[in-house]
Amino acid sequence: MKKYKTVDLFCGIGGIRKGFELTNGFQNLLSAEIDKYACITYEYLYGENPLNDVTSDEFKEKVKKSNYDVLLAGFPCQSFSIAGDKKGFKDTTRGTLFFHVADIIKETKPKAFLLENVEGLYRHDKGKTFKIIIDTLVKELNYKIVGVDELDNGELKYNAESFLRKTIDFGLPQKRVRTYIVGFSNEIIPQNYQLKPLPLKSKKVIFKNLYDLLEKDVSAKYYLSEQYIKTLEKHKANHKSKGNGFGYKIVNNGDNPIANTILATGGSGKERNLVLQERPEYYGQMFGSKQTPINNQGIRVMTPMEWARLQGFKDYAFVKNGIDTFSFPQTVSETQQYKQLGNSVSIPVIEEIATYIYQTLGEFKNGI
Numbered sequence: 165m166k167k168y169k170t171v172d173l174f175c176g177i178g179g180i181r182k183g184f185e186l187t188n189g190f191q192n193l194l195s196a197e198i199d200k201y202a203c204i205t206y207e208y209l210y211g212e213n214p215l216n217d218v219t220s221d222e223f224k225e226k227v228k229k230s231n232y233d234v235l236l237a238g239f240p241c242q243s244f245s246i247a248g249d250k251k252g253f254k255d256t257t258r259g260t261l262f263f264h265v266a267d268i269i270k271e272t273k274p275k276a277f278l279l280e281n282v283e284g285l286y287r288h289d290k291g292k293t294f295k296i297i298i299d300t301l302v303k304e305l306n307y308k309i310v311g312v313d314e315l316d317n318g319e320l321k322y323n324a325e326s327f328l329r330k331t332i333d334f335g336l337p338q339k340r341v342r343t344y345i346v347g348f349s350n351e352i353i354p355q356n357y358q359l360k361p362l363p364l365k366s367k368k369v370i371f372k373n374l375y376d377l378l379e380k381d382v383s384a385k386y387y388l389s390e391q392y393i394k395t396l397e398k399h400k401a402n403h404k405s406k407g408n409g410f411g412y413k414i415v416n417n418g419d420n421p422i423a424n425t426i427l428a429t430g431g432s433g434k435e436r437n438l439v440l441q442e443r444p445e446y447y448g449q450m451f452g453s454k455q456t457p458i459n460n461q462g463i464r465v466m467t468p469m470e471w472a473r474l475q476g477f478k479d480y481a482f483v484k485n486g487i488d489t490f491s492f493p494q495t496v497s498e499t500q501q502y503k504q505l506g507n508s509v510s511i512p513v514i515e516e517i518a519t520y521i522y523q524t525l526g527e528f529k530n531g532i
Contacts, residue, residue: 165188165189166189167188167189167190167191168189168190168191168233168234168275168522168525169190169191169192169193169230169231169232169233169234170184170190170191170192170193170233170234170235170236171193171194171195171227171230171232171235171236171268171274172194172195172214172236172237173195173196173218173235173236173237173238173239173265174196174197174218174237174240174261175195175196175197175202175206175214175236175238176197176199176202176206176238176504176507177202177205177206177504177505177507178195178206178209178210178214179238179475179476179477179508179509179510179511179514180238180278180280180509181195181210181236182477182481182482182511182514183481183509183512183513183514183515184234184236184514184515184518186481186511186515186518187515187518187519187522189518189519189522190234190518190522192210193230194216194226194227194230195214195216196214196216196217196223197214197216198215198217201496201497201500201503201504202504202507203215204493204495204496205492205493205496205500205504208492208493208496209482209490218261218264218265218268219261219264224264224267224268227268227271228272230272232274233274233275233276233525234274234275234276234277234278234521235265235269235272235274235276235277235278236277236278236280237265237277237278237279237280238279238280238281238509239261239265239279239280239281240261240281241282241284241285241288241293262300265279266300266301266304266305269301269305269307270304270305273351275348275349275352275525276346276347276348276524276525277307277345277346277347278344278345278346278514278517278521279297279344279345279346279347280342280343280344280345280509280514281342281343281345282342282343283328283341283342286324286327286328286343297345298312298320299320302314306349306350306351307347307348307349308347308349308350308353308359309345310326310345310347310348310359310360310361310362311323311325311327311361311362312326326361327343327344327362328341328342328343329341329342329362329363329364329513329517331474331510331512331513332422333364333365333366334365334368334510334512334513335366335368335369335370335371335476335512336370336371336473336474336475336476336510336512337371337372337373337374337377337420337421337422337423337474338422338423338424338425338426338475338510339422339423339424339425340425340426340510341425342509342510342513344362344513346362346517346520346521348524348525348528352525352528353528354528357527357528359524360520360524362517362520363516363517363520366512366515366516368512370476370479370480370512371473371474371479372420373420373421373422374416374421374422374439375416375421377473377474377479378416378441378466378470379467379469379470382441382443382464382467384443384446384449384451384458385451386464386465386466386467387443387446387451387458387459387464388459388464388465389455389456389458389459390456390457390458390459390460391455391456392456392459393412393459393461393463396412396435397412399412400412412435412436412438413435413436413437413438414438414439414440415436415437415438415439416439416440417440423437423466423474424436424437426471426474426475426502426505426506427506428503428504428506428507429503433506434465434466434502435465437465437466438463438464438465438466439463439464439465439466440461440462440463441462441464442462443462444460444462446458447459447460447462448460468498468501468502468505471501471502471505471506472490472505474505474510475505475508475509475510475511476510476511477490477505477508477511478490480511480512481511
């Protein structure tokens with residue numbers, strides 16, 4: 165089986181890389197990440213330190229020397245200023261991290277790319293941000309984007325459904341929606357070839373619902389204090405009166421419980437995904453730094469390993485010969501673990517997109 169080479173920008177703890185590797189059709193050559201703790205976890209998982217700065221000329225030179233095929237980038241979302249003399253992407257995107265991704269694509273001309281971002285990218289700045297990204301990729305860098313049609317007058321036509329995919333449709337019980345932009349170089353697309361849409365779902369069911377992935381025996385440290393629950397209830401009541409449903413939520417109830425999107429912030433991400441799991445022996449206990457006793461309702465936060473299951477890291481992507489090898493290095497705090505998982509991708513979604521890219525490149529080669 166031919167393996168295409170990948171370069172992984174803003175790689176975090178390597179979720180996108182892992183999704184591509186699971187297809188057995190891709191091999192990673194080079195990665196870039198500047199967060200110190202993410203680099204520690206990445207090196208622990210892959211045996212390589214990805215410490216590189218995407219914005220540096222030194223790193224861009226490394227990419228130029230890499231004979232690679234597919235660029236991967238989960239780049240952060242930023243506003244663009246539309247200014248100057250309309251000199252193209254250098255003028256409209258300079259100062260943003262997307263500029264550096266576009267620059268690397270322009271200089272190295274990969275066969276294909278996957279850009280991943282938050283759900284809100286499509287609507288960001290009233291759609292201007294997304295328009296600049298698509299215009300740059302299509303008109304300046306000469307790529308065909310999945311889900312984008314070019315009209316006779318040169319206008320680009322597309323809708324949100326072409327780019328947004330839900331984690332829940334790919335075998336994991338999480339209400340996470342992300343933007344996925346996939347492009348192929350016009351130089352390698354056969355004439356009259358019509359790109360198929362990105363996959364909408366997977367046949368795999370990794371965890372049917374939250375009951376499938378919750379741990380049975382959880383330390384008292386994950387249980388909320390009585391006082392903290394009162395604070396959350398008060399906060400929720402205040403927000404409700406303003407017509408805003410923000411607040412804590414217990415997610416493991418009903419026949420088919422699904423988690424809310426886990427967030428990189430850790431704090432509010434945890435409160436949106438509280439679990440009810442009765443442990444009477446903990447009730448009223450003082451634990452660690454909690455100033456008041458543990459609540460007597462059995463309310464706790466999810467553990468980092470439960471979050472790791474919600475993203476497909478634990479008990480899926482790192483299973484070798486029936487043994488799960490996923491864990492975090494001991495030097496990475498739980499605060500960082502929550503942040504890294506919230507920042508990462510749902511691996512099974514990436515795996516399906518990687519399969520789509522692999523098959524599409526194969527069709528180009530065979531002249532289909």
